[in-house]
Amino acid sequence: MKKAIFYKEWIKMHAFLPIMAVALLGFTAYALLRINRAVTLKGAAHLWQIMLDKEVVFIEILRFLPAIAGLLLALVQFIPEMSHKRLKLTLHLPFPQRAMILWMTSTGLVTLTALFALQALMLWGYFHHLTAAELTSRALLTALPWWFAGLTLYQLTAWICLEPTWYRRVINMLISAGIVRMFFMSDVPQAYDGMWVYMIILLAGSLFLPLLSVHRFKQGCQD
DSSP states (O other), X not given: OHHHHHHHHHXXXXXXXXXXXXXXXXXXXXHHHHHHHHHHHHOHHHHHHHHHHSOOOSOGGGTTHHHHHHHHHHHHHHHHXXXXXXXXXXXXXXXXXXXXXXXXXXXXXXXXXXXXXHHHHHHHHHHHHHSOHHHHHHHXXXXXXXXXXXXXXXXXXXXXXXXXXXXXXXXXXXXXHHHHHGGGSOOSTTTTGGGXXXXXXXXXXXXXXXXXHHHHHHTTOOO
């Protein structure tokens, strides 16, 4: 049954995934090409100096991309469940209902994690070749909250999509906006180094929110 769940989710995502991958990795390559152009014109030493003195990492253009990817992937997965009335049928499959929802969301989380890992590998490979290890770590640690934001927003969007009433959806949207805002409160490099525990807690807590919406659906809540 688990394989069937993954296959069902793959059917919904397979046309969107190449577009998302090209966009995410394409923007990453564009950001690195901009850095390479600056290095070509002014030299690597100038890049090092700006990174140290101006508190920039040159990948700020990528800041919101993981969050957008998480949002769109959740919409692709879960809007059909509600708009096409598939959720009721899904919950009647011979499989524990909570486990069913967790397997569905885990498919999206694994997909996003793989894409973010590829993006991180691209960034690491470029900065490792160009700068000292400390500056490479600085760039990756600066981007890490963005990836957490993408994974968390994916879960929050699933929570919103699976909610059966529009009144609660609006409330969930407001709560989600406040949660995601926490990941973007500072644009200073490594500003979130002391907040990893809180980001992990936010992500872990969001894993169970879709279950609340499904519970309300099972209770017969509807517009």
